[in-house]
Amino acid sequence: MSRADLSKDPDDVSGMFDHVAAGYDRTNTALSVGNDFLWRIATAKAIDPKPGERVLDIACGTGTSTLPLAKSGATVVGVDFSPEMIAEAGRRHPKIEFRQADAMKLPFGDDEFDAVTISFGLRNVQDPKQALAEMYRVLKPGGRVVICEFSKPPRALLRAGYFAYLKVVAPVVVGITSSNPEAYRYLVESIREWPDQGTLTQWIRGVGFTRVAYRNLTAGVVALHRGRKPEDQAIRAATARRTGRSRQPGTTG
């Protein structure tokens, strides 16, 4: 069997999701044996959106990850670069604002959102560190980031069982439920190639987030990472440290 293309060219990835938009949620639920429902509850709880807040759901797909956030009373915007996914989201959830946009170049100003989240999207972005930097940019100081993504079970036996499931069972499930088995071959291989919990933690810290921590769901099949954009004062101090420009008492400039 030939290997899936993991170069993640934005046109290819967007086209692939266009192709699976209609049956996307059905296949996910079948593949995750219903666990996707629990992962979404845990993600919404971690984001903890409050009435009056502005929340951004990046790579929102059909809006299944956006809906629980909107139910909180927060003003929620969902963005995705696949026109078919966004169209499907708009049809299913007409009261929520959805926009077509690339996670690597978000069409928002600096410091706009109280919380930013991405579920099962970051792994598909060609330059995930650029997407993380964009998430940081559009968050208000003190704002929250939550990333829900497939990961690697830390226990060797479980990990082996999980990868065997992905290799043997998942293709059968996909063959029955999906119109595009090729897209799900990509899914399986992209999960294998995706960094583990510790590496993703470093990436998130690397763009400036603080208080970064993660929690494993379903024994580490999925990991929920969270962090904070520092408050204004802390950002200034960190920037000064990075650039070596600390102001001495009594000096100017």
Ligand SMILES: C[S@@+](CC[C@H](N)C(=O)[O-])C[C@H]1O[C@@H](n2cnc3c(N)ncnc32)[C@H](O)[C@@H]1O
């Ligand atoms: C697996 S789906 C997840 C959808 C949704 N968040 C969910 O939890 O069901 C991944 C989504 O990421 C989107 N995506 C991938 N790369 C993207 C990018 N660079 N910018 C915006 N969306 C992107 C795809 O179009 C697809 O809809």
